[in-house]
Amino acid sequence: MKESNKFIFNKAFFVFVLLFILIQFFSPVNRYSNNYEKLNHIEELYKIILNNYHLSLSEDTLVQFIRDGILRNLDPFTQYISKEDLLRVNEDFAGDFYGIGVQFSIIRDTVTIIKVIDNGPSKRENIFSGDRIIEVNDKDFTGPDVDNNMVMNTLRGKRGEKVELTILRKNNKLKKILYRDAIPLNSIDSYYLIEENIGYIKLEKFSSTTFDEFRNALEDLKNRGAKKLILDLRNNGGGYLNQAVDVTNEFLNGGLEIVSTHGEFRNKKVYYSNKRGAFKKGDLVILINENSASASEILSGAIQDHDRGVIIGNKSFGKGLVGEQIKLKDGGALRITVAKYYTPSGRCIQKPYNFSDSLNSIKEYKTSSGRIVYSDGGITPDHIIFVDTMTNLESRFWSKNYDLLYEKAFDLADQNREKIKSNYLTYFEMIF
Secondary structure (H helix, E strand, O other), X not given: OOXXXXXXXXXXXXXXXXXXXXXXXXXXXXXXXXXXXXXXXXXXXXXXXXXXOOOOOOHHHHHHHHHXXXXXOOOOOOEEEOHHHHHHHHHHHHOEEEEOXXXXXXXXXXEEEEEEOOOOHHHHOOOOOOOEEEEEOOEEOEOOOOOHHHHHHHHOOOOOOEEEEEEEEOOEEEEEEEEOEEEEOOOEEEEEEEEOOXXXXXXXXXXXXXXXXXXXXXXXXXXXXXXXXXXXXOOOOOEOHHHHHHHHHOOOOOOOEEEEEEEOOEEEEEEEOOOOOOOOOOOEEEEEOOOOOOHHHHHHHHHHHOOXXXXXXXXXXXXXXXXEEEXXXXXXEEEEEEEEEEOOOOOEOOOOOOHHHHHHHOEEEEOOOOOEEEEOOOOOOOEEOOOOOXXXXXXXXXXXXXXXHHHHHHHHHHHOHHHHHHHHHHHHHHHO
């Protein structure tokens, strides 16, 4: 690169860094630093490293170092999302995407189909659970380089595009030609009647379609006689705030606070219930665990604070940070924390980042009926169920051998699919 061109690039890069830093101070009233001396310091460091460091660093690498250094000193949930990753991140909560319609696991360096999505391209072409994908578009698709991102980037794409698969099924190779189509990403994994008047709903995440799915499932259960409900939020990592508010609203009388958000550069915002809840009466149980986070904690906290239901399980994750996603000029985005979530009683959902802070953060709050609840990050259930009864030796064994045990269990199921399916259906029919 010519010196003049390099100087121009460096100036352009400095403008990029400057804009990026200003995003950290993004607010309705933008805040700008007048301390050009400090900003020039960053440009000075960039030039010195680029032209003097003993190893050759590309400018893209140096940009990444500076960006990562800024974000590393903020909270864990403020992060840069590349243009390539942004599409996948948005798809996860959009309600659908374009693909071939399978759930997979990588077993022994091979993509193994775990489940085929109903009405999807793979279902239409008679692809089954247990099939192995060994080639995609006549290129080898096995080996240690195959990971989840590679699989999703390859199998997802534009609607109507052709995908040629080579499938290995019981030592037989089969060619399959599929055309990508819309694949629904359902929030509700399952729902059914446990007993004649007790409904159960398993909610996996809060996506753009969650409320509609939940309302339909709830209405179906009520029509079938459900007067009590178990809502399973275990391992639900959260999602859209508005969807969590809408689902919570189904259980509350009108005019009750559901959640509030506070931030130094964001005005306080309070979300209230209306009068249109479809399950304002009837026994309610919420199941949570250590992987229930964010939107799951908003719902659980509101139900607990208003004494509307009983929370059962293990203490939730403690993610109470409000994130905004700001698009960047490179096609990526900055997901930045702008506020915190608070339950109706005033509890902050966010857990402390270190042990000493946690000791100082435990405070007492009261529910609507005067029950004492505590704020130390996350939601502590009304009834704690300790599921981990293993000894340290057993725990180390399972941790060390999990992949091997998973593969062995899968092999056993794979080799006996028809027998398992037949027995399961018999058992299912006996219950229902």
